[in-house]
Amino acid sequence: MRKFKTFTGKPAVLDRVNVDTDQIIPKQFLKRIEKSGYGQFLFFDWRFDDQGKENKEFELNKPQAQGANILVTGPNFGCGSSREHAPWALKDYGIDCIIAPSFADIFYNNCLKNGILVIKLPEEVIKDLMQRANASDYQLTVNLSEQEISDGQGFNYPFDFDPYWKEMLMNGWDEISLTLKHEDAILRYEETSGVL
Amino acid sequence: MAKTIIDKIWEKHTVVKEEGKPDLLYIDLHLLHEVTSPQAFEGLREKNRTVRRPELCFATMDHAIPTANRMVIQDSIAKKQVETLEKNCREFGIRLQDLNSEDQGIVHVIGPELGLTLPGKTIVCGDSHTSTHGAFGALAFGIGTSEVEHVLATQTLWQSKPKSLQVRISGKLGFGVTAKDIILALIAKYGVGLGTGYIIEFTGDTIRSLTMEERMTICNMSIEAGAKAGLISPDEVTFDYIKGRKYAPHGTEFEQKVEEWKALATDSGAVYDKTLELNAQEIEPMITWGTNPSMGVGVSQSVPSPGQFESESDQKAVGQALTYMGLEAGTEMTDIEIDRVFIGSCTNSRISDLRAAAKIVQGKKVHPRVTAIVVPGSQRVKRLAEQEGLDRIFIEAGFEWRDSGCSMCLGMNPDIVPSGERCASTSNRNFEGRQGKGARTHLVSPPMAAAAAVSGKFVDVRTFEERGAYYAEV
Ligand code: SF4
Numbered sequence: 001m002r003k004f005k006t007f008t009g010k011p012a013v014l015d016r017v018n019v020d021t022d023q024i025i026p027k028q029f030l031k032r033i034e035k036s037g038y039g040q041f042l043f044f045d046w047r048f049d050d051q052g053k054e055n056k057e058f059e060l061n062k063p064q065a066q067g068a069n070i071l072v073t074g075p076n077f078g079c080g081s082s083r084e085h086a087p088w089a090l091k092d093y094g095i096d097c098i099i100a101p102s103f104a105d106i107f108y109n110n111c112l113k114n115g116i117l118v119i120k121l122p123e124e125v126i127k128d129l130m131q132r133a134n135a136s137d138y139q140l141t142v143n144l145s146e147q148e149i150s151d152g153q154g155f156n157y158p159f160d161f162d163p164y165w166k167e168m169l170m171n172g173w174d175e176i177s178l179t180l181k182h183e184d185a186i187l188r189y190e191e192t193s194g195v196l
Numbered sequence: 197m198a199k200t201i202i203d204k205i206w207e208k209h210t211v212v213k214e215e216g217k218p219d220l221l222y223i224d225l226h227l228l229h230e231v232t233s234p235q236a237f238e239g240l241r242e243k244n245r246t247v248r249r250p251e252l253c254f255a256t257m258d259h260a261i262p263t264a265n266r267m268v269i270q271d272s273i274a275k276k277q278v279e280t281l282e283k284n285c286r287e288f289g290i291r292l293q294d295l296n297s298e299d300q301g302i303v304h305v306i307g308p309e310l311g312l313t314l315p316g317k318t319i320v321c322g323d324s325h326t327s328t329h330g331a332f333g334a335l336a337f338g339i340g341t342s343e344v345e346h347v348l349a350t351q352t353l354w355q356s357k358p359k360s361l362q363v364r365i366s367g368k369l370g371f372g373v374t375a376k377d378i379i380l381a382l383i384a385k386y387g388v389g390l391g392t393g394y395i396i397e398f399t400g401d402t403i404r405s406l407t408m409e410e411r412m413t414i415c416n417m418s419i420e421a422g423a424k425a426g427l428i429s430p431d432e433v434t435f436d437y438i439k440g441r442k443y444a445p446h447g448t449e450f451e452q453k454v455e456e457w458k459a460l461a462t463d464s465g466a467v468y469d470k471t472l473e474l475n476a477q478e479i480e481p482m483i484t485w486g487t488n489p490s491m492g493v494g495v496s497q498s499v500p501s502p503g504q505f506e507s508e509s510d511q512k513a514v515g516q517a518l519t520y521m522g523l524e525a526g527t528e529m530t531d532i533e534i535d536r537v538f539i540g541s542c543t544n545s546r547i548s549d550l551r552a553a554a555k556i557v558q559g560k561k562v563h564p565r566v567t568a569i570v571v572p573g574s575q576r577v578k579r580l581a582e583q584e585g586l587d588r589i590f591i592e593a594g595f596e597w598r599d600s601g602c603s604m605c606l607g608m609n610p611d612i613v614p615s616g617e618r619c620a621s622t623s624n625r626n627f628e629g630r631q632g633k634g635a636r637t638h639l640v641s642p643p644m645a646a647a648a649a650v651s652g653k654f655v656d657v658r659t660f661e662e663r664g665a666y667y668a669e670v
Binding site for chain 2: 016030162182
């Protein structure tokens with residue numbers, strides 16, 4: 001995984017609640033055995049109409065959302081299926097950071113494992129951010145090391161973040177190699193617990 | 197100190213514990229299927245890693261396979277996925293239930309029925325409905341593909357311990373009300389986020405009175421309540437179900453295990469982080485009207501209007517849901533006409549579900565407008581149903597009788613609900629497009645789905661059954 005650095009980016013607003021992984025990436029695209037190339041299918045049924053034409057009304061198709069790498073959205077984002085294709089699609093589309101009042105548990109973990117920064121902020125703060133983000137050329141700076149986001153125009157907000165995941169993301173570590181350093185402990189567990 | 201079953205399983209499986217970090221948990225059973233595993237095996241290969249404990253892995257194919265003519269997979273991408281699973285299992289030495297296997301079925305149906313799912317185990321699968329296995333007093337949860345790779349390589353997972361939530365359900369269930377209605381009523385009452393950040397333990401006299409298959413239906417949908425996992429302390433009902441199953445312990449080993457399992461149940465006086473209550477007596481047969489599982493009401497109610505909801509965002513979501521579902525606020529649930537019926541999925545495709553549905557349709561015909569299919573959860577369930585003659589009842593009524601698989605629960609195979617059509621489904625998710633683009637899903641119990649198939653619209657299964665009996669007499 002690459003190291004997570006402070007970055008400034010453009011937020012897109014998806015003001016919806018309980019957005020589920022069936023919407024993020026519909027099931028017809030889960031049959032592939034690769035990890036890449038899912039960005040084109042992100043929010044497929046919302047983004048495109050029956051003829052495959054862009055749906056102009058959909059939030060991410062609006063002019064101000066073009067080139068966005070931050071997604072600001074409503075509570076319980078990513079609920080439903082455990083498909084990691086959802087963060088793969090977001091990442092491939094260009095999203096590096098998602099800000100929401102709350103996330104579904106499996107989705108949240110899946111994002112972290114793919115180097116997507118998932119930030120929880122109170123609902124009022126998100127509402128404020130959504131208002132601000134509608135302005136054209138709006139930019140947001142995400143600083144993981146200081147655990148803070150700001151727009152340089154008065155919006156400045158700290159966020160909580162799991163210290164374990166902070167370290168993992170900042171260093172770009174591979175979780176499996178870290179775990180394999182505990183191989184002795186795993187083997188001891190297997191020998192004493194009757195697994196073997 | 198008095199402990200919950202969650203504490204007991206967690207402590208027993210902690211391999212590494214360090215301050216300020218998640219715990220490293222040992223995984224006893226890793227279930228795999230074709231959709232969420234290929235990239236994990238590929239990851240192992242890229243790094244020259246192996247599967248640490250192939251004997252603790254168990255694979256099946258269920259999501260993308262056809263149920264009408266299972267040996268011919270028309271979709272070349274799905275075919276490749278199935279072949280990839282075969283190849284991976286062969287290469288890494290993992291047991292696989294392929295399409296020829298008599299034990300094949302939906303992953304959450306076969307784990308329990310083969311006796312792989314046991315009390316006290318930690319069980320994971322790259323599938324959110326892994327919570328199903330919690331019905332046995334196991335700690336079972338869904339994981340993503342990166343975690344599948346992690347478990348394959350290390351047989352462990354880093355996990356921060358979630359908080360504990362007791363959901364106590366008490367009172368006698370009314371006639372015609374099922375386990376499916378309990379869980380739909382719970383989510384309708386408290387919302388799809390009720391379990392976020394928690395592991396749920398379901399307790400109370402109602403839960404104790406349920407069969408294992410009913411308990412599985414409830415735990416299956418704990419993920420729809422946002423919970424990490426849902427479980428039930430094991431008891432005699434659990435042990436009786438496990439006894440004699442293919443991979444379960446046998447003889448004196450079984451007796452010893454039962455003693456161990458008895459000690460797993462939550463101690464009296466154990467403290468939960470939160471408790472929610474539900475009175476079973478108040479539950480009616482449920483039907484969802486919207487696009488998430490909390491958007492449901494009792495069969496005697498009508499479709500709500502956005503104005504009935506407090507927050508602005510809920511009002512907007514309800515409005516969007518009604519538009520998608522093609523429903524008008526105020527419509528009686530029993531006035532909604534349907535086009536399709538799907539009896540299947542890991543929520544409701546076990547033998548008791550098929551028996552309950554067959555009882556309703558026996559001697560009747562599927563409404564001419566309705567296309568109805570029954571998809572048993574496993575080939576075992578299918579064989580058992582055929583021995584009992586349930587297949588004849590369904591076929592004579594006009595249902596299609598299929599091979600096992602996930603089928604129309606998510607429509608990754610050819611079983612898709614066409615756009616705009618309305619389906620009474622015994623599955624667990626009514627998300628937009630879940631059963632097909634533009635498909636309108638109403639979640640119900642198997643008897644409610646069966647009654648809807650016959651009537652062509654939703655009916656109250658409680659009065660329907662009474663009338664059915666009356667007609668039989670005269
Ligand atoms: S039946 Fe449906 S919910 Fe269950 S595992 Fe299959 S696709 Fe998932």
